[in-house]
Amino acid sequence: MTTSVVFHTYKTNVNSHKSSFRAGRFPEFIRNGLISFFFPAVCPICKGELPPEGPPWICAACRADLAKPMDGELDDYRRDCDKFPLVTFYTRFDYDEGAGEVIRQIKYRERRALLGIIAPSVAELAGVLAERYNLDMLLPVPLHRRKERERGFNQSALIAESVAAESGISCQVRAMGRAKYTKQQTRLKGDRRLANVSGAFVVRDAAAVTGRRILLLDDVITTGATAAHCVYALWAAGAEMVVVLGVAGADR
Numbered sequence: 001m002t003t004s005v006v007f008h009t010y011k012t013n014v015n016s017h018k019s020s021f022r023a024g025r026f027p028e029f030i031r032n033g034l035i036s037f038f039f040p041a042v043c044p045i046c047k048g049e050l051p052p053e054g055p056p057w058i059c060a061a062c063r064a065d066l067a068k069p070m071d072g073e074l075d076d077y078r079r080d081c082d083k084f085p086l087v088t089f090y091t092r093f094d095y096d097e098g099a100g101e102v103i104r105q106i107k108y109r110e111r112r113a114l115l116g117i118i119a120p121s122v123a124e125l126a127g128v129l130a131e132r133y134n135l136d137m138l139l140p141v142p143l144h145r146r147k148e149r150e151r152g153f154n155q156s157a158l159i160a161e162s163v164a165a166e167s168g169i170s171c172q173v174r175a176m177g178r179a180k181y182t183k184q185q186t187r188l189k190g191d192r193r194l195a196n197v198s199g200a201f202v203v204r205d206a207a208a209v210t211g212r213r214i215l216l217l218d219d220v221i222t223t224g225a226t227a228a229h230c231v232y233a234l235w236a237a238g239a240e241m242v243v244v245l246g247v248a249g250a251d252r
């Protein structure tokens, strides 16, 4: 009995608290001022302090780190995905080394200004791959239309367009599509990821990919399942060669 009374009081408090902080009650600048006073902006990668909230959102040291030129051999950027031995994968960054955070910020917080930080580094590898494999076209892994509507954009397409602008390789954003709505891959494990994406991709414009040598761009490569099924669809549609380039490779 006592418990329920306490609970009821608590609920009432929560609600009245909420209504007194209704959106629009405080002018935007006061709200933002309060937020940055209590939660000073920190670099999401190194947790170092940042100037008040706003672009570029990542500290100069972390930006410089992501802009470092490639070192070593091209093979150092190759990634083997055991389940897809026929597919050639490369990744530019390790997910845990800051690039993962940049991708998350672009994807879930719509911080598109961050594209400018990773695109030149990805474009550098894209250029080397284009030369090595004689590739002439960039293609992003498509997002299902429903998901693209929900999110408002396809992060891989945005990255591909930036990379195309940097590298000079032409980009075809709409040549492929997704036939079925798949669950968010990060919530699924191993074989379930595989089942989730098999048959998920369709080539909408076969003429655009037939006989072409394609660099397929994905944001994050984990098991490789998503990109590999894209590659299979492209092969089936007559693409001469497909090489996968992931912005970041993640182990999970």
Ligand SMILES: [Zn+2]
Binding pocket: 043, 044, 045, 046, 047, 048, 058, 059, 060, 061, 062, 063
């Ligand atoms: Zn930092």
